[in-house]
Amino acid sequence: MKRLVALALVASTAAWGHGRRAVKIEVPFETARGLVIVHAVMAGRPGDFLLDTGAEMTLADRRFLGLKVKDAAPRADGVTAAGAANVGDLCISDHCFGKRQVGLVDFEGFSKLLGRRISGTVGQDVLREFDSINIDYKRGIVTLAVKGDDDAGVR
Numbered sequence: 001m002k003r004l005v006a007l008a009l010v011a012s013t014a015a016w017g018h019g020r021r022a023v024k025i026e027v028p029f030e031t032a033r034g035l036v037i038v039h040a041v042m043a044g045r046p047g048d049f050l051l052d053t054g055a056e057m058t059l060a061d062r063r064f065l066g067l068k069v070k071d072a073a074p075r076a077d078g079v080t081a082a083g084a085a086n087v088g089d090l091c092i093s094d095h096c097f098g099k100r101q102v103g104l105v106d107f108e109g110f111s112k113l114l115g116r117r118i119s120g121t122v123g124q125d126v127l128r129e130f131d132s133i134n135i136d137y138k139r140g141i142v143t144l145a146v147k148g149d150d151d152a153g154v155r
Contacts, residue, residue: 022145026093026141038122043065044089050118050121052122083103086100097126131145
């Protein structure tokens with residue numbers, strides 16, 4: 001068991017710590033009522049996710065994941081919280097993040113407010129893995145970047 005933990009630490013250090021390579025992901029986005037929406041795949045299911053730089057945790061709609069909806073009163077923003085779950089990979093463009101724990105919510109009311117189906121949000125637990133996030137509104141592109149150890153900056 002200790003050997004598996006050590007191997008996991010070495011692998012994660014190589015990927016994101018010492019010796020990390022530069023990564024630049026450009027993702028097209030749309031807006032709805034001023035909110036940035038990116039296409040992503042969670043647990044093998046494609047969907048539209050809000051890019052939420054203010055949220056600590058990534059969230060997923062229970063219906064999107066195929067989970068039953070519990071009876072709970074929605075908040076004023078139309079979102080109903082419902083716990084957490086471990087889901088498969090979360091992929092944005094061709095960059096996949098390993099299995100994640102996400103908050104479960106019911107976005108039905110919020111989706112109605114926006115006039116389109118929202119599958120979840122991408123929060124800081126994912127966004128913190130990058131050195132920078134650039135939103136280019138004119139081009140409709142979000143750029144997520146990691147600087148490599150031998151790179152002064154990703155262009």
